[in-house]
Amino acid sequence: EAQVTQNPRYLITVTGKKLTVTCSQNMNHEYMSWYRQDPGLGLRQIYYSMNVEVTDKGDVPEGYKVSRKEKRNFPLILESPSPNQTSLYFCASSLSWTGTEQYFGPGTRLTVT
């Protein structure tokens, strides 16, 4: 089944404790992206990747890191999480970086206390 998977789905952590949210897609998509979604603010792009080893900042990259060592995986790293990073996070992928629909993972609800 073609899909985007994320883990964990739910995470409660404390300020400053490094964490990684994994994202994997099995559709051989070139483009992958991370969004956060907060009430009233819509989807905001954190980082994106147009292919292996090619990543770039989105609209809200502060406090996040990413890597794209393999085509299928695009982990999101929070080196020192803070309460303002409490949010619902989505990973998405698409066949190419422009003009095509994006497929979303199920989401990760992160709470930082």
Added chain:
Amino acid sequence: QKEVEQNSGPLSVPEGAIASLNCTYSDRGSQSFFWYRQYSGKSPELIMFIYSNGDKEDGRFTAQLNKASQYVSLLIRDSQPSDSATYLCAVSQAGTALIFGKGTTLSVSS
């Protein structure tokens, strides 16, 4: 600054009515247009895409695109309570990734 604008709603319609959701975009070069449905706490799900001016129908859904006026709309016929969700408009210009609107919340009452 490329922008995609949607009325946040809520748009309330009775069961069986037609729901009309609208989206405007700022970039005249936009070429691909998508509608996603998102239930509360769930991920966005693609329901329609349209590339050419005019109407595109898929079951109870019709997407309408008017590039001259820079708007795209989604009509939902025979609305059902299960259609209650937030609908996201997404737009892409050649050479850019998707830009999402903030969404319109639809509430269908039985």
